[in-house]
Amino acid sequence: MSVALRILDDGAWLSVDDQRRVSVSELWRLDAPEFCDCDLVDFIAEGFTEVSADGREVAVTTYGKCIACGESGVPGRLPVGRIREGSYEGYDRQHVVLRPIERRG
Numbered sequence: 747m748s749v750a751l752r753i754l755d756d757g758a759w760l761s762v763d764d765q766r767r768v769s770v771s772e773l774w775r776l777d778a779p780e781f782c783d784c785d786l787v788d789f790i791a792e793g794f795t796e797v798s799a800d801g802r803e804v805a806v807t808t809y810g811k812c813i814a815c816g817e818s819g820v821p822g823r824l825p826v827g828r829i830r831e832g833s834y835e836g837y838d839r840q841h842v843v844l845r846p847i848e849r850r851g
């Protein structure tokens with residue numbers, strides 16, 4: 747089982763098996779207390795720099811900003827979907843709170 751994960755257009759899209767699946771300018775709600783002082787971060791993604799799959803979870807390293815307070819930066823790797831039986835399944839990113847995956851090491 748292998749799924750091709752790629753970042754396209756200078757970080758504007760995450761492509762899975764040659765289909766554009768996640769785009770910047772989505773508004774995500776993050777539980778990332780280290781990113782800014784807001785209870786939940788109203789995060790607008792501005793670019794993807796890296797994509798990884800840990801086990802079955804697909805995560806993108808994303809930079810962007812909190813539209814509530816203006817803080818910008820990289821909150822970490824954000825889980826956007828998962829691989830199930832060889833195909834990609836996106837999370838309902840508009841309606842859940844995403845939690846950055848801790849960096850390891």
Ligand SMILES: [Zn+2]
Pocket residue numbers: 782783784787788812813814815816817
């Ligand atoms: Zn904020």
